Amino acid sequence: MTSWIDVINYVRTRYEVLEETDSWLRFRLDLGQDRTQQVSVHHVPESDGVAWVEISSPVGRADAIDLKRLLQLAGTSAVGGAAVVDDVALLKHTVPLEDLSVREEFERPLMLLVAAADRFEHELTEGDSF
Template identity: 45%
Template sequence: MASWDDLVAYVRVRYEIMRSTDTELWFNLPTTEERTQLVVVRSVTGADEGPWAQITSPVGKLGDLDLVTLLTKAGESVIGGVVAVDEVVLFKHSIPLHADELPMFDKPFQLVVKVADELEELLTGRDDH
């Protein structure tokens, strides 16, 4: 089983980390054209008591979004889902940390960024996050 430190070491050589704490990594990643997307990876403990990585990326303010369109479009993704935290809608996905599967972090990480950015652009027309 991989540890949070294993994931941090894996990520550091692949992505530019904007900010880090003992349990979080913050990124501001380029997406399409001139757009960027904020994404946070957190260390969490799963129901199985094992280490997990939770990947979240903001879409917009809850009160500003068409929820029918948000839920419909988010439901088209093969991973993740939407949640609201402190009036901010986040696209979120969690993965277990397995030592031999750290390279499998990249695909869901990139998909969360892509989907959140597409939802933000579709629903707000802006690039705030």
């Protein structure tokens, strides 16, 4: 069985952690070509007896991008859905924590989500704020 601590330790050993609490951490991935992307991972409390891990990555300030275009772009992504949280537009994906294969069921969606968020940020803002 995979625990939240397993996920935290996995992230700590592989990425530059920027902020951390008991139920949340934010880290940065270097994507090359002078681009980086921030990611947040949240431990979502149990619902129906199942704990979840939410992966999210910002795309831009909600009031500064074309949200309709973000929804269109998000519809082309294999993982993640578009959302606005605290006035930040982002992509997010949720996976069940129980029996989570950190390498396959966390790392693969993480990398797909981050790559999509970075592409969308580049298209919608022509910048790299996140």
